[in-house]
Amino acid sequence: MKAQRTHVWRGWRLVVLGCGAAAAALVLVVTTGSASAQEEQAPQFDSEYCLGCHANPGMQTTLPSGEVLDLTFDVAAHEASVHGPYDIPCVLCHTDVTGFPHEPLDVADLRVWTLERNQSCANCHEDEAESARDNVHAAALATGVREAAVCTDCHDAHNARKPVAHTPEVAETCGECHGEIYQLYEGSVHGEALATGNRDVPTCTDCHGVHDVGGPSQSEFHLFSPQICAGCHQDKELMDRYGVRADTFDTYIADFHGETVVLFEALAPGQETNKPVCIDCHGVHNIQSADNPDSQTFKDNILGTCQRCHPDASINFPSAWLGHYTPSADNALLVWLAGWFYKIVIPVTIGGMLGYVVLLSFRSRRSRKEAARG
Amino acid sequence: MADRYRRFNLSDRLEHVAQLTAFTALAVTGLVQRYSEAWLSRRLIDLLGGIEAVRIIHRIFATILMVAVVYHLGAIGYRKFVQRRPREMLPTSADIRAAAHSMRYLAGREAAPPLQGRFTWEEKVEYFALVWGTFVMIVSGFLLWNPIATSRLLPGQFVPAAKVFHSGEALLAVLAVIVWHMYHVHIRRFNTSMFTGYMSRRDMAHEHALELEAIEAGTAFTPPTDDASRRRAKIYLPAITGVAAILLGGIYLFVTFENTAIATIDPPEQVAIYAPVETTGTTGATVVTTTTLPGATTSTTTPLGAWEDTIEAIFRTQRCTDCHGNTMALGGVDLATYAGVLAVVTPGDPDRSPLIVLQEKGAHPTVLDDGQLAQVRAWIAAGALEALGGTPPTGVPGGAPGWEDPISGLLASCGSCHGAANPAAGLDLTSYEAALAVITPGDPDASRLYVVQAAGGHPGQLSEADLAVLREWIAAGAP
Numbered sequence: 001m002k003a004q005r006t007h008v009w010r011g012w013r014l015v016v017l018g019c020g021a022a023a024a025a026l027v028l029v030v031t032t033g034s035a036s037a038q039e040e041q042a043p044q045f046d047s048e049y050c051l052g053c054h055a056n057p058g059m060q061t062t063l064p065s066g067e068v069l070d071l072t073f074d075v076a077a078h079e080a081s082v083h084g085p086y087d088i089p090c091v092l093c094h095t096d097v098t099g100f101p102h103e104p105l106d107v108a109d110l111r112v113w114t115l116e117r118n119q120s121c122a123n124c125h126e127d128e129a130e131s132a133r134d135n136v137h138a139a140a141l142a143t144g145v146r147e148a149a150v151c152t153d154c155h156d157a158h159n160a161r162k163p164v165a166h167t168p169e170v171a172e173t174c175g176e177c178h179g180e181i182y183q184l185y186e187g188s189v190h191g192e193a194l195a196t197g198n199r200d201v202p203t204c205t206d207c208h209g210v211h212d213v214g215g216p217s218q219s220e221f222h223l224f225s226p227q228i229c230a231g232c233h234q235d236k237e238l239m240d241r242y243g244v245r246a247d248t249f250d251t252y253i254a255d256f257h258g259e260t261v262v263l264f265e266a267l268a269p270g271q272e273t274n275k276p277v278c279i280d281c282h283g284v285h286n287i288q289s290a291d292n293p294d295s296q297t298f299k300d301n302i303l304g305t306c307q308r309c310h311p312d313a314s315i316n317f318p319s320a321w322l323g324h325y326t327p328s329a330d331n332a333l334l335v336w337l338a339g340w341f342y343k344i345v346i347p348v349t350i351g352g353m354l355g356y357v358v359l360l361s362f363r364s365r366r367s368r369k370e371a372a373r374g
Numbered sequence: 375m376a377d378r379y380r381r382f383n384l385s386d387r388l389e390h391v392a393q394l395t396a397f398t399a400l401a402v403t404g405l406v407q408r409y410s411e412a413w414l415s416r417r418l419i420d421l422l423g424g425i426e427a428v429r430i431i432h433r434i435f436a437t438i439l440m441v442a443v444v445y446h447l448g449a450i451g452y453r454k455f456v457q458r459r460p461r462e463m464l465p466t467s468a469d470i471r472a473a474a475h476s477m478r479y480l481a482g483r484e485a486a487p488p489l490q491g492r493f494t495w496e497e498k499v500e501y502f503a504l505v506w507g508t509f510v511m512i513v514s515g516f517l518l519w520n521p522i523a524t525s526r527l528l529p530g531q532f533v534p535a536a537k538v539f540h541s542g543e544a545l546l547a548v549l550a551v552i553v554w555h556m557y558h559v560h561i562r563r564f565n566t567s568m569f570t571g572y573m574s575r576r577d578m579a580h581e582h583a584l585e586l587e588a589i590e591a592g593t594a595f596t597p598p599t600d601d602a603s604r605r606r607a608k609i610y611l612p613a614i615t616g617v618a619a620i621l622l623g624g625i626y627l628f629v630t631f632e633n634t635a636i637a638t639i640d641p642p643e644q645v646a647i648y649a650p651v652e653t654t655g656t657t658g659a660t661v662v663t664t665t666t667l668p669g670a671t672t673s674t675t676t677p678l679g680a681w682e683d684t685i686e687a688i689f690r691t692q693r694c695t696d697c698h699g700n701t702m703a704l705g706g707v708d709l710a711t712y713a714g715v716l717a718v719v720t721p722g723d724p725d726r727s728p729l730i731v732l733q734e735k736g737a738h739p740t741v742l743d744d745g746q747l748a749q750v751r752a753w754i755a756a757g758a759l760e761a762l763g764g765t766p767p768t769g770v771p772g773g774a775p776g777w778e779d780p781i782s783g784l785l786a787s788c789g790s791c792h793g794a795a796n797p798a799a800g801l802d803l804t805s806y807e808a809a810l811a812v813i814t815p816g817d818p819d820a821s822r823l824y825v826v827q828a829a830g831g832h833p834g835q836l837s838e839a840d841l842a843v844l845r846e847w848i849a850a851g852a853p
Contacts, residue, residue, distance in 0.1 A: 052696035058741035147648060179649035217641070255534075259410050263425040266416060271424070274639045284643040309635045312522050319530030320521050327534070334535045342542030350549045357557040359480045364562070367486065 050090040050097075051075065065109035077159035093120040093157075111146050117157070118150040125151075131211035139215070149177060168194055170203040178204075184285035189292070191285075200238060219272050223265040226252060229278045251324040252278070274309065281305050378572040379589055389446060390568045393504075396439040400511075401548050403432040408541050436515055437629055443508060444621045448614045456606045457597050462492050465502075469495040489583040496558050500550075507547040514540040520631045680762040681712050685753050688746050689715075697740075707839055712760050718839040720775075720846060721758035724751040728842030775847040777806045784840050785809070815852040818845040 051073060053059065059071035078084060091097055094117070107113040122129035132138060132151075140148035154173050155161060163169045171194065175182030185191040190201040207228050208214070214221050230249035232238055239246040252258035260275040279287070281297055288295035296305045306313045306321075327335035382390075406415040406428060422428050453459045472495045475488035493501070517524045517536035524533055559565045563580065567573040578586040588594040597603075679685060689695055689709040699710025708714025709729075718729040725731070730751060733742055742750065753759070775781060782804075789804040802808035803823075812823040819825065824845055827836050836844065847853075 052693060053740070056693055056740040057743075058738075147650070175651060177648055177650050179651040180646045181649070182651075184643070184645060253411075259407070260425050263410055263416075263419060267420050268424055272638070273426075274635055274637055276639060280639060280642045285645070286643070308640060310522060311636065312632065314522070314526050316525035316528070316530040317522060320525050320533035321530070322534055327538075332531050332534065334529075334531045335538055338535045338538035338542070342538065342546065346542065346546050346549065349546060350553060353550060353553045356480070357553060357561075360476075361557070361562070363480050363482070364487075366482075 047087075047090045049100075050094075054090075061105065063105075063107060063109050063113070067110045069105075069110060069113060073158060081156075081159045082162050083160050092123070093117065095120055114152060115141075115146065115150060118152055121151040128211050135209075135211060135213045136215040137213065147177070153177070165205065166194075166199045166201075166203060168203075170205055174204040181285050188283070188285060188287045189289050190287065200232075200241070202232065220269045222277060223261055223269055223271075223273070225279060226258065226261060226277045227265070245324065247326065248324045251322070251326060254326075255321065276309065280309075375590065376575065378574045379578055379586070380571060381567040381573045382571050384571070385449060387568060387571060389442060389449065392438065392442040392445075396435045396442060397547075397551070399435040400432060400439065401544065403428050403435070404541075404544050405548065407432075408544070433519070433629070436511075437625060439508070440512060440625045440628070441622065443512075444618050444625070447621070448618055451614055452607075452610060456603055456610045458603075458606075459595055459597075463498060463501055465495070465498050469498055490581070491584040491588075492582060494581060496554070500554055500558070503547070503550055503554075507543055507550075510539055510543040511547075514543070516628055519628065520634070522632050522634055679749060679753055680759045681715070681753070682761050685715070685750060686710075686712075688742065688750065692740055692742055692746065694740055706837055716758065718842075719754055719758050720843075721754060722756075723846075724754040726842070726846040726849075727754050728839035730754065731842050732838055775843050775850070776853050777847075780843060781847050781852075782806070784836065784844065788834050810852070813848055813852050815848065816850075818848040821848050824848055 054071060054073040055075055057072050060068050061071060062068055073090075096103070096116075105113075107116060128151075137148040137150070141150070152160075153176075154163070163173050171182060171185060171191070175185075185204070186195070190203075193201045194203060205213075207225075208216065216222075226249060233244065234246055234249050236246040249258075253262050257275045260273060261277055264271055264273045264275075282288075282290075283296050288298075290297040290299075292298060293300070295301065302318045303313060303315060306318050310317065322332050322335070325331040327333075327339060329336055402418065403422070406412075406418045406422075407425075409415045410419070410425070419425055419428050422431060468491070472488040472490050475484055476495070478484045479487050488495075514536040517528075517532055518540060521533045524530075524536070559568075563577060565573070565577065565581075567577075573582075575586065578589075585594065689699070695710045697704040698707040699714065707718055709718075715729070718727065718732075720726040730747070732738060733747055733750075785803045789802075792801040792803040794802050794804050794808075797808075801812060803812075809823070812821065812826075814820040824841075826832055827841055827844065
C-alpha cells in the first residue's frame, strides 16, 4: 500500500515538475519573444520541438575523443520505458539545453557526458539518489574511477527500466561490469537455479543491496553476511522445499566461529576477525551444495578448506566441527552423551546441595528455638 | 584457653586469594561465552574489550589457576614429607559417619549436628569438588586450547565434547560455590578465618569441636621445629623446586603448544571485481557505427515520382523541413518548397546536386534511408520535375551553373573584403576575370577559391550547398 502511494506521488511529482518546466519555458518564450519582435516566431520549447530533430534516425556527433554520441531519440523505446506513461519534457533531464541552436557540446568523451547527464536523475528520484550517495560505486567515482556505475549504467537513460527482483535481469545487469563474478555466479547452485526459472534464489541485489550497495571487502559486510544467508536459510518453509536444513545458522553460532562473528558484528562491526563466515567455507559467488563434489565443503574437500586457516590441521580435524549438526545419538554421540551427563549431573548435584542447606538451615533454627526454650 | 585459635597460615591464605581471584575471573569470562547471546553477557564482553579480549583474559587466569595448582601440590608435599602431618583432608570412615549423623539430624532423629575435626565432611566435599572440577577444566581446557593436537590423537569429536564438559563443569562449579560455599562459609556463620588466619573459640566449638578438644588437651598436631624436620626441608625444597619447574614447563607447553589458526583470514574469493562485458546499449549515449549509403544502385527499380506527389512528402516525413523550411531555413536551405529545393538540386545530375552529395556523405543530423535516397536521386536524374508529365524547371538550363547565375550571386558577399575597391590579398571576386586568378577551370581541387572554402573556417564561409554548386561550376569549366 505504501509503495503504491509512493508510486502515485512520484507520478504526480513528475506532472508538477513538468508543469513547472512548461511554465518556465512559457515565461522564457514571452520575455524573449517581446525582446526580439522581429524574429518570426519563438520556438515552442517542448518535447515535440526537440523531437523535430532528435526523432530522426542517424543523428550523431563525434566527440573530441573520437567516440560517436548518438543524438537520435528512440521514441518507441522511451514509451515502453518506466517513464513512458508520464509526459516528461526532455529538458527536465537535459537541463543544459536552453534553446536552439544548442550551445556547443563541451564534453571530452562519452563517459563525461554520461556522468554529467546522470546528475539529473536525483531531481526526481531523491530517495534512491540519497540511498546511493555513499554506496561503493559513488565512493569509487569519488576517487576518480569513472567506470563506477551511475544510475543510467544499470537503468539505461531514455529506455529506463526497473529490473525486477529475483530475476536473471538483475544478475545480468550487474554482470555487464562484473563479468567474472557473474560467470562464477552463473555456475553456482543459486545461479543455476535462477536460470531454470527459480525465483527463490538470491541474485546480486538480495545480498549486496540495491542503491546502497556496500563494499563486500569491508569488515561490516563480512561480519554481517551470515545474517544475510540466514535470511533465507533460517526460513524452514523455504528450506523444506529444497531439502536443506534450516538450523544451519543456529548451529553456526553455537560454535566458536559463529559465536565470535556474531559478537563482533554486534559489538565491533568494523573490526576484522580471523573467524570464518558462511562464504569463507562454502564459497562466495560460486557457492555450491555441500553434496556437489566441486564444493569446498564436500566431504573430500573439507580438510583443504579447514587448512586455509588451520594450516596444521590433519584428517580428524574437520570432524571437530559438527557440520551444522546438533549433537544426537546418530551424530556426534560423544558430544550428545556429554551434554546429557551434565543435564543430569548439574540438577542432581545442585538440587542435592540446595536441599541439604535448606533443610539444615530450618533444622538449625529449630535447634536454636529448642535451646532457647531450654 | 584462648579466645581464638590459629587456623590458616599465610601460605594457605594466599592460596585462597589466588583461587578466589582466578575462579571468579574464569567464571565471569567463561559464562559470558556460554551465554554469549544474553544482554548482560554482551554488556560484559563489551566492557572487557570484546570477545577476543575476553578469551585472552580467560586464558591468563587459567594459567594463574594452573600455577596455583602447582603451588598447592608443593604445599601438600611439604605437609606430608616435611611436617609429616596426619591426614586431615582425605575422607575417612569418620566423615561417612558424620555425614550420616547430619542426615539423621536433618530428619530430627539427632538432637545436635555431628562433632567434627579440623575439616568437616561438608568442607571435604567442597575440596574434592574443587579438585575434580579443576581436573576436568584443565583437561578439557587443553583439548580446546589445542584442537589440532587433539584431533591428531583423538577423533575430532573430542573437541566439541571437551567444550560441553568445560562448559557444563563450569556451570556445576559456579552453582556449587553459590549454594554450598555461600551457605556454609557466609550464611550459616560468617567465617573470616581464611582472611584473618584465626577462628574464635566459640566458632571452633560449633564447627570443629573435636579439633578444639584436641588443641586444648594438647594432643593436636603442631608443626615440628626440630633438626630432623629442618633436614627433611633441606631435601624437600630443592626436590619440589625441580618438580615445580617441570610442572611449570608443562604449563608453558600447554599454553604455547600450537598455533591453532592463522591471524588474518584470506579473502574467500580471488576475482576481478571490474570485468566489463563487451556490449552496448547500457549507457545513455550508445556507440553506433556510421551508416554508409550505397550510392544509387537501386535507382533502376525505384518508381519515378515528382515533387508534388513523392519528394515533398519524403522531406516532410523525414522532418528535413523541421530545420530546412517551415519556420527555419538552416543554412539558407528550404526543402519545404519546390523553388527552395532547386537551390540544392541540379536537375538531371544527382551527383552534382548538393542535397545528394551531402546525404551520401552521411553524418547529417537527418539521413534519408537507402530507398528514399534512391527515390530522390531518380527524381533528380529525371529532371527534378514538379509534377509528373511536367517540364524540367526553366532558368536552370541543363542544370549547369554559370558565372552570371548563380556564382556571382554566391560570391557577392565576398566582395566586401575581396572587392574591386579593396581587394584583400589582392583578390577581387566581384568580376569574372579577376576571380579566375583563384580558379582553375575544370579542376576544383586545383582551384584556390574552392580549396580554401572547402577547408572551412574562412571568415566568409559558403554553405555546403553553395560550395557544391561552386565545385560543380568549376568542374564544368567555370563558364
